[in-house]
Amino acid sequence: MRTLMMTILVATLAGSAGCLGDLDPGQAKPDAKPPEPTPDGNTNPNPPSARELFDKDVVKLLNDKRCVGCHTGNGGILFLGTDRAKYYDKIVANKDLTGDFDPTKAKLITYTHTSPGTPVPLWNGDEKAKVTAWMDAETKAKTGK
Secondary structure, eight states, rough: HHHHHHHHHHHHHHHHHHGGGGGOOTTTTOOOOOOOOOOSSSOOOSSSOOOIIIIIIIHHHHHSSSSHSSEEEETTTTTTEEEEEEEHHHHHHHHHGGGGGGGTTTTTHEEEEEESSSOSOOOOOOOOHHHHHHHHHOOOHHHHH
């Protein structure tokens, strides 16, 4: 009886071990295709929302980069106030800053510092790309394009 139970146990374990080979998520099947890009070229089926991009990238740039150095008042960015939770609503409502989300018209992108000395762009290339990506996501959310 004991030998029979051991034989059944070994057979069950051996059989189930053979089934586990395809469960490893690290093993891609050779015929697996990458995800198809969306019409805008994005392969992420769930790209971050405009608000998520603003909260993740733009607020950090506003607080940690150039704006805070000159445009602060009572612990916040002067033109946005002191309540960081309201930055998004205030910036979205400020068409002068956003250019109605046209990066070529948005002072948030096009502004250059002229003092002291030589004009200096507000953002470097990577930073400008993050602000532009947020603006593009806002436009897409509003127009579907």
